[in-house]
Amino acid sequence: MLSVNKVFNKSFELFKDIKTSINLGDIKPLSFKAVDTYLTCPRKYNFSYLQTIVGEASDTKTSASQNSGMVLYKVVTNVLKESYKSGSLCSLENMLSVYDRLWVSAVFNNPADASACYEEGKNIISKFYEKNSSLKERVAELPSWKNKNVKVPALEVKANADIGGVKIIERIDRIMSLPDGSYEVIVYKLSSAWGLQSRAASLYTAAKKLFPSRKISVVFYLLRENMKLSVDLKKEAIRQFEENVKSVATGIARKEFAPVKGQWCSFCSFRASCSVWKGFIPDKTRMRLSFSKFNMYLTCPRQYRLVYVDKIRLKPHSFFSLGTSVHEAFEKFYTYDGIMTKPSLRALLSMLKESWKSEGYEEDGVSEREYYKRAVDMLTSYYKSFVAGVAYKKAYRIEEYFELQVGEKALFTGFIDRIDELDGGKYEIIDYKTEPTWPNERIMEDHKLQLAIYWLACKEGHITSTPPVKLSLFFLNFDKKITFDIIGNGSGAVSGIDISRIISENIKLVDETVEKIRASEILYKKGSSPDEVFMPRQNDYCHNCDFKMDCPLFII
Numbered sequence: 277m278l279s280v281n282k283v284f285n286k287s288f289e290l291f292k293d294i295k296t297s298i299n300l301g302d303i304k305p306l307s308f309k310a311v312d313t314y315l316t317c318p319r320k321y322n323f324s325y326l327q328t329i330v331g332e333a334s335d336t337k338t339s340a341s342q343n344s345g346m347v348l349y350k351v352v353t354n355v356l357k358e359s360y361k362s363g364s365l366c367s368l369e370n371m372l373s374v375y376d377r378l379w380v381s382a383v384f385n386n387p388a389d390a391s392a393c394y395e396e397g398k399n400i401i402s403k404f405y406e407k408n409s410s411l412k413e414r415v416a417e418l419p420s421w422k423n424k425n426v427k428v429p430a431l432e433v434k435a436n437a438d439i440g441g442v443k444i445i446e447r448i449d450r451i452m453s454l455p456d457g458s459y460e461v462i463v464y465k466l467s468s469a470w471g472l473q474s475r476a477a478s479l480y481t482a483a484k485k486l487f488p489s490r491k492i493s494v495v496f497y498l499l500r501e502n503m504k505l506s507v508d509l510k511k512e513a514i515r516q517f518e519e520n521v522k523s524v525a526t527g528i529a530r531k532e533f534a535p536v537k538g539q540w541c542s543f544c545s546f547r548a549s550c551s552v553w554k555g556f557i558p559d560k561t562r563m564r565l566s567f568s569k570f571n572m573y574l575t576c577p578r579q580y581r582l583v584y585v586d587k588i589r590l591k592p593h594s595f596f597s598l599g600t601s602v603h604e605a606f607e608k609f610y611t612y613d614g615i616m617t618k619p620s621l622r623a624l625l626s627m628l629k630e631s632w633k634s635e636g637y638e639e640d641g642v643s644e645r646e647y648y649k650r651a652v653d654m655l656t657s658y659y660k661s662f663v664a665g666v667a668y669k670k671a672y673r674i675e676e677y678f679e680l681q682v683g684e685k686a687l688f689t690g691f692i693d694r695i696d697e698l699d700g701g702k703y704e705i706i707d708y709k710t711e712p713t714w715p716n717e718r719i720m721e722d723h724k725l726q727l728a729i730y731w732l733a734c735k736e737g738h739i740t741s742t743p744p745v746k747l748s749l750f751f752l753n754f755d756k757k758i759t760f761d762i763i764g765n766g767s768g769a770v771s772g773i774d775i776s777r778i779i780s781e782n783i784k785l786v787d788e789t790v791e792k793i794r795a796s797e798i799l800y801k802k803g804s805s806p807d808e809v810f811m812p813r814q815n816d817y818c819h820n821c822d823f824k825m826d827c828p829l830f831i832i
């Protein structure tokens with residue numbers, strides 16, 4: 277059923293937008309970093325680019341190590357710029373003498389760090405020379421900004437482009453003219469690159485403005501790895517980048533600077549000034565643990581080592597994709613802002629379709645179609661049992677990020693699926709489970725611990741104005757909701773989850789686990805046998821483990 281008020285409000289908003297018609301050209305030119313910062317957290321963009329708040333250094337240890345990386349990066353990239361000034365790479369002797377001239381050891385806290393950093397830089401330059409000295413390519417040329425008739429080498433080029441009336445600025449380290457006449461746009465990075473497609477789209481757009489008729493390719497030069505990473509730039513990435521620029525510029529013009537909490541808050545220099553954390557700055561010596569990270573170590577230390585120490589990405593799997601798709605559909609459903617007073621079952625199923633992830637089915641040898649049908653069945657039953665007969669209400673919070681200090685050594689981080697505001701200003705925490713089997717007693721205890729941590733996070737982090745009164749699990753495959761009351765905290769309940777008991781029973785385990793992980797990591801880095809310090813532990817999930825094929829305990 278349509279609400280007349282909602283229809284009117286929507287039309288009025290649209291009218292207001294047309295009336296005020298934002299002039300995106302008035303926005304300050306946007307760098308890629310500015311766009312990325314806004315997309316991550318608009319409040320951080322506001323702090324970084326529009327306000328005069330000076331970011332607080334996170335802690336001396338981090339800032340010293342960030343500085344050493346930054347010094348190394350700046351010196352090495354400046355050496356490379358100087359080395360290409362004649363059009364092609366100069367000799368190694370010249371490069372190293374420029375390096376010595378530019379090197380600054382004064383910024384380091386101690387001479388040992390300075391010396392290690394200096395040696396690393398020298399090594400990077402020598403290896404770079406070895407790999408690039410014989411290449412048959414030259415630096416492209418551009419008209420000088422001082423005198424258009426004079427050509428200068430395209431080194432450290434500042435390029436501007438225009439996307440839908442929004443000015444963007446890019447900085448390209450080097451543009452090379454390749455033997456086939458095309459141009460290669462190069463950006464140096466100290467180590468492995470992130471957000472490749474998006475940054476490449478930005479660089480490509482800027483370079484095309486400079487050289488409209490040239491074929492352009494984009495390359496990230498990873499200095500530590502001494503390798504070129506050529507980006508296979510997709511049209512979709514360019515389109516997405518343009519969309520992002522326009523939506524960021526619109527948000528800035530409308531002064532939309534809402535904070536968005538996430539893992540990135542740990543590295544945000546404005547955290548102490550940010551309203552969402554209410555002054556909470558976690559102790560940085562604590563180990564960050566998500567619930568799944570903690571559980572993975574307890575289930576199998578070997579698997580933990582491969583994922584969290586060696587950082588081997590887990591392969592896509594049908595069960596991950598199904599879970600993510602269903603969670604995303606619920607996220608859309610419970611943040612619905614359309615004109616219906618209650619989104620229909622059809623709307624929920626079309627949200628599922630939009631959110632569907634296709635990865636992992638082929639790899640697992642299962643039918644994606646069957647899983648999709650299973651997801652449709654789960655959501656249909658859910659809708660009939662828990663939505664159809666009651667009034668629709670948007671969630672109070674969805675995928676709420678939290679950080680919680682547990683015991684002496686751990687900082688638990690994670691996302692709460694959903695928090696509902698109930699009548700009378702009370703709150704309920706909700707977690708969805710999509711597993712195909714009913715949990716045994718041990719797994720149910722894990723679920724209770726997880727809910728207890730969520731409850732504490734809401735209370736300690738002031739996510740809800742009063743601590744939640746209900747903790748609920750939806751077992752979607754069984755069309756079942758289990759709700760626990762809170763024992764203690766003045767609730768008067770005699771059954772449910774006793775938060776103080778469950779936390780105090782587990783604090784020791786959490787602290788001991790952190791200690792064990794840290795000790796194992798030290799031994800592993802010193803060269804001890806990986807499977808001796810992070811021992812494999814056979815468990816119910818071995819058949820789904822990505823590392824089973826070379827695991828000493830796995831039996832086919």
Ligand code: SF4
Binds near residue numbers: 541544545
């Ligand atoms: S602390 Fe987090 S939410 Fe606050 S401004 Fe920084 S990134 Fe945004």
Ligand code: SF4
Binds near residue numbers: 817822824827830
């Ligand atoms: S197969 Fe089992 S024991 Fe081996 S690493 Fe994987 S989870 Fe651990």
